[in-house]
Amino acid sequence: MFIERIRAMIPDAEALFSAEQEWQSIRVNLLKIGRDELVERLHEQFEVKPIPWCEYGLFVRGNIAKMLEYFLGYYHIQGASSMLPPLALEPETQEMVLDMCAAPGSKTTQMAMVMERGIVVANDVNIKRLRALSHNIQKSGATNCIITNYDARFMYKQGFKSRAILLDAPCTASGRIIKDKHRLDQWNYHRIQHMSNVQKMLIRSACECLEKDGVLVYSTCSLEPEENEEVIAYALERFDVEIEPLSFTGIRTRPGLTSWQGRRYEGLERAVRVWPQDNGTEGFFICKLRKY
Numbered sequence: 001m002f003i004e005r006i007r008a009m010i011p012d013a014e015a016l017f018s019a020e021q022e023w024q025s026i027r028v029n030l031l032k033i034g035r036d037e038l039v040e041r042l043h044e045q046f047e048v049k050p051i052p053w054c055e056y057g058l059f060v061r062g063n064i065a066k067m068l069e070y071f072l073g074y075y076h077i078q079g080a081s082s083m084l085p086p087l088a089l090e091p092e093t094q095e096m097v098l099d100m101c102a103a104p105g106s107k108t109t110q111m112a113m114v115m116e117r118g119i120v121v122a123n124d125v126n127i128k129r130l131r132a133l134s135h136n137i138q139k140s141g142a143t144n145c146i147i148t149n150y151d152a153r154f155m156y157k158q159g160f161k162s163r164a165i166l167l168d169a170p171c172t173a174s175g176r177i178i179k180d181k182h183r184l185d186q187w188n189y190h191r192i193q194h195m196s197n198v199q200k201m202l203i204r205s206a207c208e209c210l211e212k213d214g215v216l217v218y219s220t221c222s223l224e225p226e227e228n229e230e231v232i233a234y235a236l237e238r239f240d241v242e243i244e245p246l247s248f249t250g251i252r253t254r255p256g257l258t259s260w261q262g263r264r265y266e267g268l269e270r271a272v273r274v275w276p277q278d279n280g281t282e283g284f285f286i287c288k289l290r291k292y
């Protein structure tokens with residue numbers, strides 16, 4: 001069924017199934033080292049090249065998880081497409097960002113790194129994953145993060161308000177097929193429906209927490225329309241939010257789907273889909289909403 005669904009979404013489904021990830025990716029931790037200095041250090045052992053869409057991202061060939069520089073927090077191992085949602089949010093250097101589903105903290109530490117005097121409130125419901133989040137924040141050297149442990153579906157009931165929110169939602173992660181073809185064995189439509197319901201509760205909460213004129217970036221690493229366009233359509237129908245056009249340079253992206261299984265999704269062409277076969281990365285869905 002997964003295969004038929006993908007064929008109904010894109011004309012080049014076969015390319016997705018044969019896509020390979022040839023390069024690993026890392027994000028230079030500018031709090032601890034300059035990009036050129038790290039490249040120089042890694043060049044001795046690895047083939048390294050820039051990630052065209054992220055000035056502090058690098059593609060690396062080889063096992064980079066055992067390097068001294070890694071343990072020192074000079075870089076964070078992070079999917080090259082996973083660097084996009086914080087770039088879409090463009091947090092200002094003095095503001096406060098709410099990262100609703102933050103663990104293990106790849107995007108939290110990316111935002112904390114560029115925010116200077118800004119603050120990231122990094123929240124996650126899962127206490128075990130909060131440990132990894134806390135470890136990654138400490139390792140990065142960021143001192144501008146606050147960790148919270150709420151069920152984000154109900155965070156709006158705390159009266160929490162923010163002008164910038166990242167909702168990197170829990171998902172079925174089918175975009176990771178490029179890393180792990182066995183993911184297909186676990187593909188299950190009921191899981192998609194369940195996740196879609198959770199995601200709708202999360203985006204509802206995010207919209208309620210968002211200040212007027214504030215910006216919300218919704219992202220998943222799932223390819224399933226029920227977890228992406230459907231969730232955005234749900235928010236557009238119920239809350240005072242509209243889609244902001246989104247574009248990235250240096251990466252091939254495709255527009256969000258405007259229909260699926262007989263349902264039309266108005267304006268969803270302004271969302272962005274990153275398909276694994278286009279850039280040799282994980283798949284991602286990213287949509288930027290503004291509250292009016």
Ligand SMILES: C[S@@+](CC[C@H](N)C(=O)[O-])C[C@H]1O[C@@H](n2cnc3c(N)ncnc32)[C@H](O)[C@@H]1O
Nearest residue numbers: 101102103104105106107125126151152168170
């Ligand atoms: C895709 S992961 C987030 C990855 C993270 N943003 C990063 O870049 O490292 C989704 C996270 O959502 C968390 N989560 C799931 N349900 C949640 C809820 N109701 N409230 C808050 N967090 C939740 C999971 O524990 C998981 O850590």
